[in-house]
Amino acid sequence: MSGHAIVVGGGIGGLAAAVALRRIGWRATVLERAGELREIGAGMSQAPNALRALEELGVGGQARAAGVPTFSAGNLRLPDGRYLQRARPGDPTPLLAFHRADLHKLLLEGVPDGWLRTGTEVTGLRQDERGVTVVWDGGEARADLVIGADGIRSTVRRLLWPDTPPPRFLGRTAWLGIAPTGGLPGSITMGSGGYFLIHPISRGRAYWAYVTTADRPEVRYEKEKAEAARRLAAWHEPIPELIAATPDEAVIHIDICDLDPLPSYVRGRVALLGDAAHAMSPDRGQGAGQSIEDAVVLAAALSGEAATGAAAGGAIEGALRRYDTERRPRTQATARGARADGRRTTAPAAHRVLTTMIRLMPAALWRQGITADGNATWRWQPPHLPVAPGR
């Protein structure tokens, strides 16, 4: 089966979906509301599950070239600098860290010219048994199916799932930055009420994030960098140094929110993907990775349908139902786990117990848990995508 899909949203999830559709011989139109396609200046890590999905999309080599191995899961510290667990020189790590823009760019390079339409904010959607029409200010387009990859505040979700509650503020806030500091291995420092993450990223830079509790959302400071520096002044180096080295305009302050589980990711010929379906707390470093997995599974479901040549309605709806059945349990369990991890790692009352448990864990056991197949989330294997001729 081949056909034409409209993807709403040109973030990591939307672009991964377009690349996946191209692989199986579909056409796609990506509609992005931003006038120019670019990712905000922050970093992220990708775990083995997502790296395997990128491989299946045909961009594994590019991802390995753009990512930097990070030992964030191997180097756990306390604010006074003591190590709870420490990676040994020469240890392997299955995690790669990226500047978001690098990951975004390598996916964008897999999207054919002419598939992306920027400056197009989708505002309406209607479907019948033969297709879906997507509407924006001044235009509309029709396709065999629509993928809503338009993020945590998804318009597609609001239009088709109007009773869904808005994103939930999780009582945590975060400062993020990119410093021109190379040579750091990656680490997490666990304080009482917050943690500080460092990943090395491309071109000799470091991405850092400080996640901490907050009573309410949307509290902002005149000087965000100064506020982060003030809160972390007594923490071990290189934390104060990293913040000091970060240009003021490269510090971002966001609130941490997620989505309550949806009863379905699919309605007729429309499927939600990525944060639109299952936005999660960042504490497991899985949000974007799950969106890349979604893209591969969705394309595999579509390619598994009878090769009739035309995108028959029943076949599309069947494929989307299979996508929903396969993706909902895994992504919702990951989101639940991330929400609980975030609560545990930032709750002052849990700090002493948690850090003592980590310190007492035998180093060999800790290392076992952070190998490529050391935990259930990372062990995931993508379905194989049958690559269409010329793709």
Ligand SMILES: Cc1cc2nc3c(=O)[nH]c(=O)nc-3n(C[C@H](O)[C@H](O)[C@H](O)COP(=O)(O)OP(=O)(O)OC[C@H]3O[C@@H](n4cnc5c(N)ncnc54)[C@H](O)[C@@H]3O)c2cc1C
């Ligand atoms: C602090 C932090 C750290 C994180 N760290 C990690 C990590 O280490 N690893 C990881 O895998 N994930 C991480 N994540 C999660 C990750 O950032 C998200 O899960 C991922 O970016 C979601 O991608 P998406 O494409 O689904 O949505 P988005 O990136 O939100 O993209 C949605 C796109 O849709 C567009 N859009 C919105 N509405 C419309 C409309 N009506 N019409 C057209 N276009 C529209 C938007 O402009 C945007 O470009 C982190 C998140 C945070 C907040």
